[in-house]
Amino acid sequence: MTERKTSHPSSVVVLDHPLVQHKLTRLRQKATSTAGFRRLTRELSLLMAYEATRDLPLEAVEIETPLEHTQGHLLSGKKLCLVSILRAGNGILDGMLDLVPAARVGHIGLFRDPATLEPVEYYMKLPEDIGERVCIVVDPMLATGHSAAAAIDRLKRAGARQLVFVCLLAAPEGVAFLSKAHPDVKIVTCSIDRELDDHGYIRPGLGDAGDRLFGTK
Ligand SMILES: O=P(O)(O)OC[C@H]1O[C@H](OP(=O)(O)OP(=O)(O)O)[C@H](O)[C@@H]1O
Ligand SMILES: O=c1cc[nH]c(=O)[nH]1
Numbered sequence: 001m002t003e004r005k006t007s008h009p010s011s012v013v014v015l016d017h018p019l020v021q022h023k024l025t026r027l028r029q030k031a032t033s034t035a036g037f038r039r040l041t042r043e044l045s046l047l048m049a050y051e052a053t054r055d056l057p058l059e060a061v062e063i064e065t066p067l068e069h070t071q072g073h074l075l076s077g078k079k080l081c082l083v084s085i086l087r088a089g090n091g092i093l094d095g096m097l098d099l100v101p102a103a104r105v106g107h108i109g110l111f112r113d114p115a116t117l118e119p120v121e122y123y124m125k126l127p128e129d130i131g132e133r134v135c136i137v138v139d140p141m142l143a144t145g146h147s148a149a150a151a152i153d154r155l156k157r158a159g160a161r162q163l164v165f166v167c168l169l170a171a172p173e174g175v176a177f178l179s180k181a182h183p184d185v186k187i188v189t190c191s192i193d194r195e196l197d198d199h200g201y202i203r204p205g206l207g208d209a210g211d212r213l214f215g216t217k
């Protein structure tokens with residue numbers, strides 16, 4: 001996986017791998033159906049999970065292959081928690097759970113007030129031992145960054161210490177806001193787009209991720 005490390009802070013990783021960019025372009029197209037949008041989101045989630053889990057610690061183990069004794073590496077006891085920002089986050093969550101089926105899952109329900117662009121909380125349920133887990137927070141869109149920062153505020157209040165934020169698309173404004181609010185949180189994204197428009201939509205973007213995933217518009 002190639003990382004582009006040019007004009008953004010070191011804690012932001014943009015996945016410029018050809019497979020990622022191909023699938024992202026298909027995802028952006030307005031002609032892509034709901035079924036296609038879901039399938040592409042799932043496939044991109046697997047590729048993003050590859051990067052988001054890069055720093056998970058390994059421990060050496062002794063194993064027997066059919067031919068000899070050797071040393072291998074398994075994920076250490078450090079446990080994982082995937083946290084979905086409802087509702088669009090569930091599109092990414094589903095794909096990531098294919099790769100890490102034993103992960104615990106937290107949900108934070110937030111919607112963005114269309115007038116103020118401020119997040120409104122309507123639900124939160126997290127594993128009790130969240131403080132002992134590496135948290136991968138997923139939401140397709142990082143627009144103003146307010147929803148992501150609010151979710152991470154809540155996770156830190158609940159005890160989370162090691163967090164990664166994963167999104168399909170980010171606006172420069174959202175990256176700046178989240179990096180300032182939570183400089184310790186690595187951001188993994190498939191693209192940093194040009195700008196936010198007057199309604200807080202990412203341009204060129206992909207439209208409303210929740211509506212496209214769930215066919216609500
Ligand atoms: O960075 P921000 O400006 O806060 O915007 C991003 C948020 O907006 C979208 O959610 P939305 O409010 O549309 O809710 P939904 O997932 O229920 O569609 C998106 O999934 C993020 O959660
Ligand atoms: O472009 C955007 C911005 C916020 N939420 C979305 O779903 N799309």
Ligand SMILES: [Mg+2]
Pocket residue numbers: 088208209210211
């Ligand atoms: Mg939405």
